Amino acid sequence: MIRLARVGARKQPxxxxxxxxxxRARNGRSIEVVGTYNPRTNPASITLKHDRVDYWKSKGAQYSDRVAKLVAQHPAPTAAA
Incomplete structure (x- = not known):
């Protein structure tokens, strides 16, 4: 599953x-970190390793509801010729 794991100080997610x-638990041992999400910036900042996300999707991993929305907001860059 591809989902969010919270880090950061109290009231600073x-x-x-x-x-x-x-x-596994929300902050349990993960297999791989494939990106970050900071909702405190304006607008919220999202970084993703699109190649690794695509790899894990091909292996059968599913997005959580929130991650699916984040990925839809932040599409993979296309290679222009």
Whole structure:
């Protein structure tokens, strides 16, 4: 599953977008960190490793609801010729 893991101080949320087994705890040991999400900036900043996200999707990983919305907002750059 590709979902958010919260890091950061109290009342200052910062999230990592991680690949993790579905039944693990929210901040449990993840397989790989594939991006970050900072909702405190204006506008919210999102960084993604699109190649790694695509790799894990091809292996059967599913997005959480929130990550699916974030990925839709931040599409992969296209290679222009």
């Amino acid at each position: 910062y999230y990592r977008i991680v690949v993790i087994e579905k039944d």
